[in-house]
Amino acid sequence: MALAPGPDLLGDGSGDERPKWDNKLQYLLSCVGFAVGLGNIWRFPYLCQTYGGGLGCFTVSSLIGIYYNTVLTWVLWYLLNSFQNPLPWSACPPDRNLTGFVEECQRSSSVSYFWYRQTLNVTADINDSGSIQWQLLVCLVASWAIVYLCIIRGIETTGKAIYFTALFPYLVLTIFLIRGLTLPGATEGLTYLFTPKMQILQNPRVWLDAATQIFFSLSLGFGGHIAFSSYNPPRNNCKKDAVTIALVNSMTSLYAAIIVFSVLGFKAANDHGRCLDRNILSLINAFDFPDQSISRDDYAAVLAHLNVTQPERVAGLGLESCHLEDFLDKSASGTGLAFIVFTEAILHMPGAPGWAVLFFGMLFTLGLSSMFGNMEAVITPLLDMGVMPRWVPKEVLTGVACLSCFLASIHFTLHSGNYWLEVFDRYAASLNLVIFAFLEVVGIVYIYGMNRFCDDVAWMTGRRPSLYWRVTWKVVSPLLLLTIFVAYIALLARAPPSYRAWNPQYDQFPTQQENVYPGWVQVTCMLLSFLPVLLVPAVALAQLLVRHRRKKKAALQDMHLKPQDSGAC
Amino acid sequence: MAKMFKGAENAFKVRLSIRTALGDKAYAWDTNEEYLFKAMVAFSMRKVANREKTEISHVLLCNVTQRVSFWFVVTDPSEKHTLPAVEVQEAIRMNRNRINNAFFLNDQTLEFLKIPSTLIPPTDPPVPIWIIIFGVIFCIVIVAIILLILSGIRQRRRKDKGPSEVDDTEDKCENTITIENGIPCDPLDTKGGHVNDAFMTEDERLTPL
Numbered sequence: 001m002a003l004a005p006g007p008d009l010l011g012d013g014s015g016d017e018r019p020k021w022d023n024k025l026q027y028l029l030s031c032v033g034f035a036v037g038l039g040n041i042w043r044f045p046y047l048c049q050t051y052g053g054g055l056g057c058f059t060v061s062s063l064i065g066i067y068y069n070t071v072l073t074w075v076l077w078y079l080l081n082s083f084q085n086p087l088p089w090s091a092c093p094p095d096r097n098l099t100g101f102v103e104e105c106q107r108s109s110s111v112s113y114f115w116y117r118q119t120l121n122v123t124a125d126i127n128d129s130g131s132i133q134w135q136l137l138v139c140l141v142a143s144w145a146i147v148y149l150c151i152i153r154g155i156e157t158t159g160k161a162i163y164f165t166a167l168f169p170y171l172v173l174t175i176f177l178i179r180g181l182t183l184p185g186a187t188e189g190l191t192y193l194f195t196p197k198m199q200i201l202q203n204p205r206v207w208l209d210a211a212t213q214i215f216f217s218l219s220l221g222f223g224g225h226i227a228f229s230s231y232n233p234p235r236n237n238c239k240k241d242a243v244t245i246a247l248v249n250s251m252t253s254l255y256a257a258i259i260v261f262s263v264l265g266f267k268a269a270n271d272h273g274r275c276l277d278r279n280i281l282s283l284i285n286a287f288d289f290p291d292q293s294i295s296r297d298d299y300a301a302v303l304a305h306l307n308v309t310q311p312e313r314v315a316g317l318g319l320e321s322c323h324l325e326d327f328l329d330k331s332a333s334g335t336g337l338a339f340i341v342f343t344e345a346i347l348h349m350p351g352a353p354g355w356a357v358l359f360f361g362m363l364f365t366l367g368l369s370s371m372f373g374n375m376e377a378v379i380t381p382l383l384d385m386g387v388m389p390r391w392v393p394k395e396v397l398t399g400v401a402c403l404s405c406f407l408a409s410i411h412f413t414l415h416s417g418n419y420w421l422e423v424f425d426r427y428a429a430s431l432n433l434v435i436f437a438f439l440e441v442v443g444i445v446y447i448y449g450m451n452r453f454c455d456d457v458a459w460m461t462g463r464r465p466s467l468y469w470r471v472t473w474k475v476v477s478p479l480l481l482l483t484i485f486v487a488y489i490a491l492l493a494r495a496p497p498s499y500r501a502w503n504p505q506y507d508q509f510p511t512q513q514e515n516v517y518p519g520w521v522q523v524t525c526m527l528l529s530f531l532p533v534l535l536v537p538a539v540a541l542a543q544l545l546v547r548h549r550r551k552k553k554a555a556l557q558d559m560h561l562k563p564q565d566s567g568a569c
Numbered sequence: 570m571a572k573m574f575k576g577a578e579n580a581f582k583v584r585l586s587i588r589t590a591l592g593d594k595a596y597a598w599d600t601n602e603e604y605l606f607k608a609m610v611a612f613s614m615r616k617v618a619n620r621e622k623t624e625i626s627h628v629l630l631c632n633v634t635q636r637v638s639f640w641f642v643v644t645d646p647s648e649k650h651t652l653p654a655v656e657v658q659e660a661i662r663m664n665r666n667r668i669n670n671a672f673f674l675n676d677q678t679l680e681f682l683k684i685p686s687t688l689i690p691p692t693d694p695p696v697p698i699w700i701i702i703f704g705v706i707f708c709i710v711i712v713a714i715i716l717l718i719l720s721g722i723r724q725r726r727r728k729d730k731g732p733s734e735v736d737d738t739e740d741k742c743e744n745t746i747t748i749e750n751g752i753p754c755d756p757l758d759t760k761g762g763h764v765n766d767a768f769m770t771e772d773e774r775l776t777p778l
Contacts, residue, residue, distance in 0.1 A: 077699070080698075080699035080702050080703050080706075081698075081699045083698055083699070083702050084698045093691055094688040094689075094690065094691065098687050098688045098690055099685045099686075099687065099688070100685065100688070101688075135699075138703065139703070141707075142703060142706065142707050142710070145707065145710045145711065145714065146710055148714065149710050149713050149714050149717070152714065152717050152718070152721075153717070153721065157717070284636065285584065285636070285638075288634040288635055288636040288638060289635065289636065290588075290635045290636060290637075291585070291586045291587060291588040291589055291636060291637065292586075292588040292589055393721060393722075393725065395717075395718055395721055
């Protein structure tokens, strides 16, 4: 019997089939781009230097999508300002009388001034919101427009964009590697990085930081990887993909660390040289030596001689102590590394505007590819849940998602926006992810069943997972995640959460003032940390109730049907 | 001269860093250069009202060191009093550029220690550069978004018209499936609407509780 094809089956096939990756490379690049983010560049090298948990995921991804794009906005602002020579953060602006430089800039540095005053226009307190910084608002619009352009049709468009956004950073990193290694002082920076400080390795905090870093670096628990992988064909060697992505992510962090440290070494050598020059100038001016008579190498000998012959005069000069190690120790991570330390290092490279354009272009594409993952983690569940009716095109859904996130992120362009960003970064994106990942692992291994899961993997990849995988899934990963979670809670509970504020009125300015968060902000932190997690039991409860009601309905229907059945028989 | 310099409120210390500014092309500081300096100071004073009669001999230099630094003071024509510091400061500030140029130096390498230099006011272009580049990028992005949306709309319109035409041809294709003994020869033909067991959706795999 030939089965006639049903017209509805044919009609369905064309518009609604699940999108697919054009090729495997697009998928891998997307995952790598999602995993490799700003953290690889600015979190991992910092750690090297100092020592030596579906609706919940959706909420976390939305929260992160909102604030992550603000960082992209800052990067875009710096990128747009890099197209001029001299760079705007190279010199302090003169004050109103034109007799000197603006005081705030003089006391800190031109780079810090450009970041805190001209970019953020930051207030001294998180309570003081200030008004909207219109330049940042404009850049925010642009960066959301760019994100929308790339995700407008889901992976159909991100798949094309990812070729550029995932590969361009590696190109720039390589260019910086060549430039960085040829800078004077780079070797000091690299030896500093690769010299382990043995006693610090005994501090358990090191290992905790390492575990959290690799966890967050892989961007786990957001639902982004799940979203991307759902567009793969079902028979897919996911084992090989997972190993590849993890390896590429770690290699990228190491690669970035080499580059960051050669540039930081150059900066430290530069700062050290200028410190010496300042001291030499003080000596020359005080003792009336001929101009340029003391070179940097002679400085130590001359200072020793003068200390012996005229110690009081030397003491009265107030010379700084210039040690290269002190400058190498000035570590920074996060926005501090990108917007203050690195921008200052770039100032001293020949052809500074070009390097600035490359650097910020790289940061922008890095953040952009991570944003793709975030937004996919938001949009894919919405699509799958059928939030919008069928006839609404996907462009509208992505547009609505981007628009809502944009409206929510306007808050970060206020003058206190930087402080709020830290709140989101520290509380929305940390505990939740650990808990989600823990629940995912435990849920699959213990509730779904290790054997069933191994069967699924065998069906997909052709081979059952080996003992290594089973042990890590069953024991190692849950244990590590639990340890991270407990350690986090312990650290948070130790002291009331505080933040560092940029306050020009502070007497120890430019050191940042340590303020405790006001009560309502602390409440917000708690909500951000635990609300997404609470969605997990909440949804479980809701599903239980729905199922219970369905059972009741089915039981009632059975009771109505039974008399009819007996009648038919 | 020592008497006048003892007063020292109207005296100014000057510091030159010739080697820093000129490197190998540095000239030596000798009495001729001092003469030029006196001439430049006298020239600056002559531009001030009531001081047009200032001569080079009215400018006195003292304490020239190896650094090169020295003190100078300007006297009035009677050579008994020194001119007030405010006037000298004003005069030097107004002609600072010419004095610097006479010695191939700038404000940092020819320092008058009590006279603050006027900083160059920031030359802001009428439209900041970042706005120009922002405008370019934003326009490109908006145009690209509009193009993508339009192409999406066109694709959807084509698809809506499409299936009604494609339907007939597909029916014809189905009819050419070879049928032997009433059983289609190609049981895995997905176009025939058979369910392919190799592809099971998640809901089917998980048996409901």
